[in-house]
Amino acid sequence: MTTLHVINKTPSESSALRDSLIAMSDGDALLLIENGVYATLPAYSEHFSRLTANVQCYLLTDDAQARGLNDLNQDFCGIDYDGFVELSCRYSKVVSWF
Amino acid sequence: MRENKKSFLIINRKAPYGSSAARDALDVALTFSVFEQPLSLLFMDDAVLQLLPNHQANTIGQKNLSANLAMLEMYDIDQLYVCRQALSERGIRPDQISLNITLLDTHAIAALIKQQDQVLSF
Amino acid sequence: MTTDNSTQPHALQVNGLAIPVDPEGYLRHLEDWNEAVATQLAAQEAIQLTEAHWEILRLLRQFYQQFEMSPAMRPLIKAITAELGSDKGKSIYLMSLFPGSPAKLASKIAGLPKPTNCL
Numbered sequence: 001m002t003t004l005h006v007i008n009k010t011p012s013e014s015s016a017l018r019d020s021l022i023a024m025s026d027g028d029a030l031l032l033i034e035n036g037v038y039a040t041l042p043a044y045s046e047h048f049s050r051l052t053a054n055v056q057c058y059l060l061t062d063d064a065q066a067r068g069l070n071d072l073n074q075d076f077c078g079i080d081y082d083g084f085v086e087l088s089c090r091y092s093k094v095v096s097w098f
Numbered sequence: 099m100r101e102n103k104k105s106f107l108i109i110n111r112k113a114p115y116g117s118s119a120a121r122d123a124l125d126v127a128l129t130f131s132v133f134e135q136p137l138s139l140l141f142m143d144d145a146v147l148q149l150l151p152n153h154q155a156n157t158i159g160q161k162n163l164s165a166n167l168a169m170l171e172m173y174d175i176d177q178l179y180v181c182r183q184a185l186s187e188r189g190i191r192p193d194q195i196s197l198n199i200t201l202l203d204t205h206a207i208a209a210l211i212k213q214q215d216q217v218l219s220f
Numbered sequence: 221m222t223t224d225n226s227t228q229p230h231a232l233q234v235n236g237l238a239i240p241v242d243p244e245g246y247l248r249h250l251e252d253w254n255e256a257v258a259t260q261l262a263a264q265e266a267i268q269l270t271e272a273h274w275e276i277l278r279l280l281r282q283f284y285q286q287f288e289m290s291p292a293m294r295p296l297i298k299a300i301t302a303e304l305g306s307d308k309g310k311s312i313y314l315m316s317l318f319p320g321s322p323a324k325l326a327s328k329i330a331g332l333p334k335p336t337n338c339l
Contacts (some may be wrong), residue, residue: 009116010147034116038113038144038147041188041189041190043187043190044188044189063115063157063158065154066115066153066154066156066157066160067115067150067153068150068152069150070152070154125336128292128336131294132292132294162288165286165287165288165289166288166289168286168287169289172295172298173292173294174294174298
């Protein structure tokens, strides 16, 4: 049973990112949306250091570009809204952290 | 109008778009400018993320906050301050900010707040 | 005001086209604006557009393009002073062209949203 973890807060606005990273298993995926996309700033990279290569990281491209994050962090795969729907179906459940 | 000026400070602490806080603070600042009172804006905590340039907010159906912030100068709102520590925690260099803004260390923030007649926080 | 209540609750009729406007008569879509629309919007306010009006309208459109907001009176005057000189960057001059509330009225005719922070 795999899980898509969705985060919509900045690393300092709530413990959502920190808590979700603790709760992640191999084969899960992480998706950053809304203010969650700020976690891709290089300054926050250490948050992700303990993630295994088996956790795929995604971000919603529209939310990143809206905020002026135009040089997308290469560790994250940018997706559109159709991709969001596709991911939600691919994993057996979705957990929203906020 | 009586020459009885009060100084106001608007504190911004939230990232843009995720909530209406940044928009609300800007609306209050623009409205305040009509009264020609000394007005300062301080960006600290996640609000420094508002200062990243080149937002493309139309992708999420919102108004472009970075374009709107560039307009502050046209309203003669030029006392703009940003917390140096909040910038460095997020890896934002001062030269990435296109606004004419003053960097403040934490002790200077305390001093800025202390000298105001009124402070509004968003 | 010419309205077609059967299709659009609020619309401006220009050359046979129904241009959607809000209840206060501001264009709903920035890109619907053209000279014919501006002339019609002005006519509703009993204003006949002259070159003196047009240069303000063009400047307003430019302001909106840059800052994505309609200016209140003070920034409008500041922009006009910078572009067209201090003789025109005066509220009395704007009042003569767009009587009443110049910032609101000129924004409306320029096809922009209502200035939100106009008191």
